[in-house]
Amino acid sequence: MSLRFYDTARAEVRPFEPLEPGRASLYYCGATVQGMPHVGHVRSAIAFDQLTRWLEARGLRVTVVRNVTDIDDKILARSQDSFRPGATDEDPSLKPEEQWWALAFRFEQEFQRAYAALGVRPPTYEPRATGHIPEMHALIQLLIDRGHAYPAPDGSGDVYFDVRSWPAYGSLTRQDIDDMQAAADADPRGKKDPRDFALWKGSKETDPPTASWPSPWGAGRPGWHLECSSMVTRYLGTEFDIHGGGLDLRFPHHENEMAQSQAAGHAFARFWMHNGMVTYGGEKMSKSIGNTVSPQEMIDDAGPRVVRYYLGQAHYRSVLDYRETSLQEAAAAVARIDGFIAKASARVGAPDRGALSSADLPAAFVDAMDDDLNVPQALAVLHTTVRSGNTRLAGGDDDAVRADLAAVVAMTGVLGLDDAGASAMVGDTAAAAALDALVGDRIAERSAARTARDWARADAIRDALAAAGIMLEDTPDGATWSLSEG
DSSP, X not given: OOOEXXXXXXXXXXXXXXXXXXXXXXXXXXXXXXXXXXXXXXXXXXXXXXHHHHHHHTTOEXXXXXXXXXXXHHHHHHXXXXXXXXXXXXXXXXXTTOOHHHHHHHHHXXXXXXXXXXXXXXXXXXXXXXXXXXXXXXXXXXXXXXXXXXXXXXXXXXEEEOGGGOTTTTTTTTOOGGGSOOOOSSOOTXXXXXXXXXXXXXXXXXXXXXXXXXXXXXXXXXXXXHHHHHHHHHHHOSEEEEEEEEXXXXXXXXXXXXXXXXXXXXXXXXXXXEEOOEEETTEEOOGGGTOOOOXXXXXXXXOHHHHHHHHXXXXXXXXXXXXXXXHHHHHHHHHHHHHHHHHHHHHHOOOOGGGOOGGGSOHHHHHHHHBTOXXXXXXXXXXXXXXXXXXXXXXXXXXXXXXXXXXXXXXXXXXXXXXXXXXXXXXXXXXXXXXXXXXXXXHHHHHHHHHTXXXXXXXXXXXXXXXXXXXXXXXXXEEXXXXXXX
């Protein structure tokens, strides 16, 4: 197998061999469910969905874990806002007097809807932080026993990771500890070093009673970084293949995860993979400057398949810049793909998607995906095959059309385009047949008009089809049609 992925920890592309032959294990950070999903969340999910699909296409059985952070400072703060008079008028996503756990569950469902609409398949396991408190206690105690963690001496209930006890701290992001800022995830009381981060947060008077669990160090709740280390170990063991997440999680979240896990004696992740951010016109998306766009706004504007294509078209490690024309360009690309699938299916019959395999994928596509998941190059192969298929359709080479159709459908399946908004797919067999029948009737009308030398009527039919995004091409065997390239 020639799989190669960029490993953030080593800052290089290197060969990927799974820890267990024939199987791969992937953990990627899910959402802190404090609010509605944003574009960065779904881009990350699509990137790791593409990775999962490709690992499976290469013959591996993949176990995927994506966590849900359902207890966190931000969740508690949002819940407290909902009890403030007038807060729900300022923020329509809030509900009045909503308990933190209800708020977290409600937004978790919003994430699930967004993932499903965009064809992100459910992970094998999707654990919630609040369901794994005993595992967190066990990891904290192990770190204390090994000399890498300590309870705050003031009896507050806080427990901190001692960053200076772990010489490799900072290695993931290649930082010197003395150059790092103080950890802002906990009260600095009782810290040996301002950079020590919280493993357990003692309860405060402002915390709701339901957001607290008993522990050997006092009532409280887990620190954010601890949650992931505990959950990944529970489901994938102390060593696994790939840990993923957005580039913004490298520090402090993943740096702290790696440090506490390795300090506990765990080999932990063999590869670290991070997807790039989404910007708006070259600037970071920010509500304060009003340049944000939500996944739902994109879906409402262009449909889920177009949004899936747009968010998944760039290399996963690159910045994806959103512009006003981005979805239009993605829609044109999807239309070209769907147009060929519809026409070819009408000519040679729709392929059995379940019968397609990696053998139907072009070698250039395989090489691109093997090379650190190079989706842009893989899409270039897809569109080259679409153009080839259209040429062969015009030339009447049905065997070649059948082969190109199988390749295109196999590639769209690997890229997840078939699962995004699947019920609305133009390439769906029934939809393709219906569309072809309707266009065929119009072509027959036009042919009759041309035979009667009614050129005005023939041109009117052609213009009406063009306005609907359908282009005609006259050939010696009659007119053929395709969806406009935009």
